[in-house]
Amino acid sequence: MNVSRRALLATPALSGLPIRAWAQTGAGNWPARPVRVVVPFTPAGTTDVAARILAERLQARLNQPFTVENRAGAGGNVGADYVAKAEPDGYTVLMQAISSGAINYTLYGDRMPYRPEDLAEVGLVVRVPNVIFVTNALPVRSLRELVAYAKANRGRLNIGSSGAGTSLHVTGELLKMEAGIEMTHVPFRGAGPMLAEVIAGRVQVGVDNLPSAIGHLRDGRLRALAVTTATRTPALPDCPTTAEEGLPGVEATAWFGIQAPARTPRPIIERLGAAIDAVVKEPETRARMADVGGMMPDLTPDGGTTPAAFTAFVRAETARWGEVVRRSGATVE
CATH class of the missing domain: 3.40.190.150 (Bordetella uptake gene, domain 1)
Known part of the structure; x- marks a missing residue:
C-alpha cells in the first residue's frame, strides 16, 4: 500500500517529526x-x-x-x-x-x-503498598505495641530499608516522626539483604514494598504490623492499615x-x-x-x-x- 507524505505527517505519532529524521532514527523499525x-x-x-x-x-x-x-x-x-x-x-x-x-x-x-x-x-x-513488619523475636504484635515498645526502649531499635532515599526509608522516617519514637535507620543495597537481616533478628524492624516481602509474611518468617495505604490490601487482608493503628499520617504508596x-x-x-x-x-x-x-x-x-x-x-x-x-x-x- 502506498502512503503519501501528507498522510504520514498527519499521523499523531509522527506529527512534527520530519520524514528524513524519522528514517534516520530507525524509530520506524523499533524494536529491531x-x-x-x-x-x-x-x-x-x-x-x-x-x-x-x-x-x-x-x-x-x-x-x-x-x-x-x-x-x-x-x-x-x-x-x-x-x-x-x-x-x-x-x-x-x-x-x-x-x-x-x-x-x-x-x-x-x-x-x-x-x-x-x-x-x-x-x-x-x-x-504497591509499603508494609511495616518486625522480626518474630520482637515481643510486639501490632503497630501500637511497636510504638509503645520503642518509647520504652528509646534508641535500642534498628529499622531497615532497601536503601537511603527509597520510599521505604522515608516511610520509616514518617513513622518515627508521627509516632514520636527513635529508631536507627539501617539502609541496605536492596530488599533481599534487608529482609534476611530482619528474619535473622539482627535488625528488629523493617519497611518494604509488599510484593517483595509478602512471601516471608505469609510463611510466618516475618510479622506484618501495618500496610501504609488508606485501605487494606486483598493480598494481606488481616493486616491493618497505619490509620487503623492510630497513625494516619504514615501513608505511602x-x-x-x-x-x-x-x-x-x-x-x-x-x-x-x-x-x-x-x-x-x-x-x-x-x-x-x-x-x-x-x-x-x-x-x-x-x-x-x-x-x-x-x-x-x-x-x-x-x-x-x-x-x-x-x-x-x-x-x-
Whole structure:
C-alpha cells in the first residue's frame, strides 16, 4: 500500500517529526533487536519482580527480547543515571521507582547525578503498598505495641530499608516522626539483604514494598504490623492499615514505571507506551500483580497509562515527596 507524505505527517505519532529524521532514527523499525530494561536495585526486590513480569509480556507483544539488567546503588540513582546518559535509541530503558524518580531529587539535592528533564516518562506499570513488619523475636504484635515498645526502649531499635532515599526509608522516617519514637535507620543495597537481616533478628524492624516481602509474611518468617495505604490490601487482608493503628499520617504508596533517555524519539516513546498500556490491562498481568499486593496504574479512565499521564503523575509525586523529605528531616547520611 502506498502512503503519501501528507498522510504520514498527519499521523499523531509522527506529527512534527520530519520524514528524513524519522528514517534516520530507525524509530520506524523499533524494536529491531533486544531491549534492555535496567532495574536500579538488586534482584528479588519489587522493582525487579515487576520489571520481569512486564518484560515477559512486552516481549510477547513486540516480538523482541526484553532483558532485565540490575544496576543497584544510591537509592536507585546509579541505575537511573546510567539510563539517563544512555544512547536515546529506545534500546535501553529504566524501570523507575518512586525513590530515584521522585524522592531523591530533594533528598540528594545538588548531589543528584541527573535531573528530571534527563528522563522521559513512558508508562506507569504498578503501584504497591509499603508494609511495616518486625522480626518474630520482637515481643510486639501490632503497630501500637511497636510504638509503645520503642518509647520504652528509646534508641535500642534498628529499622531497615532497601536503601537511603527509597520510599521505604522515608516511610520509616514518617513513622518515627508521627509516632514520636527513635529508631536507627539501617539502609541496605536492596530488599533481599534487608529482609534476611530482619528474619535473622539482627535488625528488629523493617519497611518494604509488599510484593517483595509478602512471601516471608505469609510463611510466618516475618510479622506484618501495618500496610501504609488508606485501605487494606486483598493480598494481606488481616493486616491493618497505619490509620487503623492510630497513625494516619504514615501513608505511602510506592510506584514503578518505565522511563527512557530524554532524547528518545517520540514515536518510540508512544509505541512503547501503548504496549505498556495494553500489558497493564491484561487480566493475566493484573492477576499476577494483585497476588503480590500490586495495584494497577489507573492513570486513565480505563485503568491504564499514557506517557502524558505518567509525566503529570511524576511531577506531582516529586512535589509531594519533596515536602515529606523536608518535613521529616530525612537524610542520606
